[in-house]
Amino acid sequence: MLIYYIISLVVVLIDQLTKYLTLENIPLHGTVEAIPSILSFTYFRNTGAAWSILEGQMVFFYIVTVIVIGVIIYYMQTQGKNDKAFAFALSLILGGAIGNFIDRLFLNYVVDMIRLEFIDFPIFNVADMSLSVGVIFMILYLFYDEWKEHKQKKVGMK
Secondary structure, eight states: OHHHHHHHHHHHHHHHHHHHHHHHHSOTTOEEEEETTTEEEEEEEESSSGGGTTTTOHHHHHHHHHHHHHHHHHHHHHTGGGOHHHHHHHHHHHHHHHHHHHHHHHHSSEEEEEEETTSOOOOBOHHHHHHHHHHHHHHHHHHHHHHHHHHHHHHHHO
């Protein structure tokens, strides 16, 4: 199980490093072009959740995040021991949740900086990517697990 907590820690460290570098090197709303017409870094303060929904509701985010972190740790300890794919998905979600929680606690906003220039998509950060990939892995895992159970039931009926 330790490896999955280390994965979460690595996500948090990379997330916090990129946010620190953003704060130190890019003025608020400033942009640094990385790959023309594809990727830039734009310093944005997000006081809400994805797409800035529920802006300014910090107490709500504190409560929800503490609950989510607790639930993830519970499932990592109980179910994650039995399934590496499930534990990996949880570790990505945990790292992302903690990364953005640190910002909310110490800054009262989340530092976002990654901007995709080729699509109209909100600015995001490493924690957001980790959360999104973790949720996608979780959904795929749940579909696969359901399919596997269905297949076993079918074989058992023969």
